[in-house]
Amino acid sequence: MAAKEVDVVVIGMGPGGEDVAGRLATAGLDVVAVEARLVGGECPYYACIPTKMMVRGADALGEARRVPELAGSATVRPDFTPVADRIRDEATTGWDDTAAVQRFEKTGGRLVRGRGRITAPGEVTVTGGAQPRTFHARRGIVLNPGTEPVVPPVEGLAGTPYWTNREAVAAREAPDSLLVLGAGPVGLEFTQVFARFGSAVTLVDNGERVLGPAEPEASAVLERVLRAEGVDVRTGTAVRRVSHDGDLFRVEFDGGEPVRVRRLLVATGRRTDLAELGVGAVGLDENARTIPVDGRLRAADGVWAIGDVTGHGAFTHVSVHQAPIAAADLLGTDGPAADYRAVPSVTFTDPEVGMVGLTESAALERGFRVRTGIAQLPATPRGFIHGPGNDGLVKVVADADRDVLVGATAVAPGGGEVLGALSVAVHAEVPLAVLRQQIWAYPTFHRAISAALEDLGTG
Numbered sequence: 001m002a003a004k005e006v007d008v009v010v011i012g013m014g015p016g017g018e019d020v021a022g023r024l025a026t027a028g029l030d031v032v033a034v035e036a037r038l039v040g041g042e043c044p045y046y047a048c049i050p051t052k053m054m055v056r057g058a059d060a061l062g063e064a065r066r067v068p069e070l071a072g073s074a075t076v077r078p079d080f081t082p083v084a085d086r087i088r089d090e091a092t093t094g095w096d097d098t099a100a101v102q103r104f105e106k107t108g109g110r111l112v113r114g115r116g117r118i119t120a121p122g123e124v125t126v127t128g129g130a131q132p133r134t135f136h137a138r139r140g141i142v143l144n145p146g147t148e149p150v151v152p153p154v155e156g157l158a159g160t161p162y163w164t165n166r167e168a169v170a171a172r173e174a175p176d177s178l179l180v181l182g183a184g185p186v187g188l189e190f191t192q193v194f195a196r197f198g199s200a201v202t203l204v205d206n207g208e209r210v211l212g213p214a215e216p217e218a219s220a221v222l223e224r225v226l227r228a229e230g231v232d233v234r235t236g237t238a239v240r241r242v243s244h245d246g247d248l249f250r251v252e253f254d255g256g257e258p259v260r261v262r263r264l265l266v267a268t269g270r271r272t273d274l275a276e277l278g279v280g281a282v283g284l285d286e287n288a289r290t291i292p293v294d295g296r297l298r299a300a301d302g303v304w305a306i307g308d309v310t311g312h313g314a315f316t317h318v319s320v321h322q323a324p325i326a327a328a329d330l331l332g333t334d335g336p337a338a339d340y341r342a343v344p345s346v347t348f349t350d351p352e353v354g355m356v357g358l359t360e361s362a363a364l365e366r367g368f369r370v371r372t373g374i375a376q377l378p379a380t381p382r383g384f385i386h387g388p389g390n391d392g393l394v395k396v397v398a399d400a401d402r403d404v405l406v407g408a409t410a411v412a413p414g415g416g417e418v419l420g421a422l423s424v425a426v427h428a429e430v431p432l433a434v435l436r437q438q439i440w441a442y443p444t445f446h447r448a449i450s451a452a453l454e455d456l457g458t459g
C-alpha cells in the first residue's frame, strides 16, 4: 500500500508529544500522532499524577501521626481505598484516554493507535492495527517514546508476578508486606507511601545510598526518616535470586537472611528501545541509551526528539520545556534554545527532596572552584517551631570564580516549593551579593536559604 503523505508524524504521545502534536496541528499542519498505549503517556496514568495522589494520602497519615506530640490525640486507621478510588476515578478515569484524544483531535490532528517505527528517512510504519500503515512525513518526524521500566537480570525474577510502577498505581490496597527493589525517586516515593499505609517495607538498593545522584546529606536524611518510620533500608545489597510460590515472594540476597513478601516492586530505572523505534534508518545509534539532540531538539535530518529519551532529565517539565522549542523549529520560527542549566527535580517523599543544577561532586567534576554552604532545618527558627517532621536541610553549591550558585538542594516539608527560589537563583545566575541582600520572610522554611548562604561565607 502506498505511503500516506502528511506534514509531521509524532511517535509517542507523552506530555511532550501531546504538546508538540497539538501545537503543530493548531498551526495548520497535517499531523499524525502514533500512540501504542494511552495519549498523555506515563505521567498522567502511571507516574507523576497517580503517585502524587498516593503521596497526598500518605502525607495526611504522616501528619495525623504527629498529632500526639503537637495537638492531643488522633486515631489513625489507614485505608488505601480513597487513594485507589481517586486514582481510578479522578486521575486516570479508569485508565481511559478518551478526553485526551478528543483534546488532540480538536486541534485537527489525527491519532493512529499502534507502534510507530522509522522505516526509511521521512517514513513511519505503524503496526499493531488490522494492517500496517505507512506515512511519509514531508516536514519531519518527532520522537517522544518515553521509557519502560528496567527489569534487572536477577535469577528467577522474570517468571514472577512482580510489580512495576504500572501495577503499583493500580493497587486497591496496601500489601501487608512489600520489597521495593531500587531506591531512586520511584522506589522511594512508593516505599514511604505503602509504609505509611501499613505495609512492612524492605527497601533494597545495590548502590551505597538511597537517591544516589543526590547530595549525600540529602540521602542521609531520607534514610534516617525511612528507618524511623519502620522501613527496613538495605543499601549496598544485591539480590541473588527471586522465587514465587503462588502466594509469597522469596527474595535471597548475597549474604543475610532471605525475606518473604507479598509483593515485589521493581524500581531499578528506565530504558528505551531505540532499535525497535528504527532510529538506525536515519543514521542514529540503535544501541545508545538516549538520542542526542541539539538546542532545537534536532536529532537527525528531518527528525526531532523530546522527553526522557533525550537524556536531559526524565521529568515531565523537561519534556514540556522541549516541546514548544521543537514545534517552533518545525514551523521555522525563531526563539530561545533549550537550556538545561537549572533543571529542577523533586522527589516527593516527606520531607521532599528538591534539587536544581549541580551537586557538589558534579560541580567539582565539571572543574568549578566550588564552595558549599549548608543549613540544617531543625536549627532554623521555622524548623524549631515545626518540631516533629522537621528533618531536612538546605545546601547551596557556588562557583567561587563567578560568585553565583550552580546548584542547590532543599530537603524540607514542601522542599519542592523551597526549591522555587533556588531554581531562580541558579537559572538567572543571580549574584551571591544580591541574594545575600534579599529579605527572606521570617519564619519560613525557605529562609533556611539565607542561613545556607551565610554558611557559604564570602571570598
Ligand SMILES: Cc1cc2nc3c(=O)[nH]c(=O)nc-3n(C[C@H](O)[C@H](O)[C@H](O)COP(=O)(O)OP(=O)(O)OC[C@H]3O[C@@H](n4cnc5c(N)ncnc54)[C@H](O)[C@@H]3O)c2cc1C
Pocket (backbone or CB within 6 Å): 011, 012, 013, 014, 015, 016, 017, 034, 035, 036, 037, 038, 039, 040, 041, 042, 043, 046, 047, 048, 049, 051, 052, 114, 115, 116, 117, 144, 145, 146, 147, 165, 186, 276, 277, 306, 307, 308, 309, 313, 314, 315, 316, 317, 319
Ligand atoms: C513512578 C513515576 C513517577 C514519576 N513522577 C514524576 C513527577 O512527579 N514529576 C515529573 O516531572 N516526572 C515524573 N516521572 C517521570 C515522567 O513520568 C516522565 O518524565 C514523563 O512522563 C515524560 O516522559 P516523555 O514525554 O518522555 O514520555 P512518556 O510519558 O513516557 O510517554 C511516551 C509515550 O510514547 C508511547 N510510545 C513509546 N514508543 C512508541 C512507539 N514506538 N509507537 C507509539 N507509541 C510509542 C508510550 O506508549 C507512551 O505513551 C515519574 C516517572 C515514574 C515512572
Ligand SMILES: NC(=O)c1ccc[n+]([C@@H]2O[C@H](COP(=O)([O-])OP(=O)(O)OC[C@H]3O[C@@H](n4cnc5c(N)ncnc54)[C@H](O)[C@@H]3O)[C@@H](O)[C@H]2O)c1
Pocket (backbone or CB within 6 Å): 152, 181, 182, 183, 184, 185, 186, 187, 189, 204, 205, 206, 207, 210, 211, 212, 237, 238, 239, 267, 268, 269, 270, 313, 314, 315, 345, 346, 347, 348
Ligand atoms: N518525583 C519525580 O520527579 C520522579 C519520580 C519518579 C521517577 N522520576 C523519574 O524517573 C526516573 C526513573 O526513576 P527510578 O527510580 O526508576 O530510577 P533511577 O535510575 O533513578 O534509580 C534506580 C535505583 O535502582 C538501583 N538499582 C539498579 N539496579 C539494581 C539492582 N539490580 N538491585 C538493586 N538496586 C538496583 C540504582 O542503584 C538506583 O538507586 C528518574 O530518574 C526520574 O527522572 C521522577
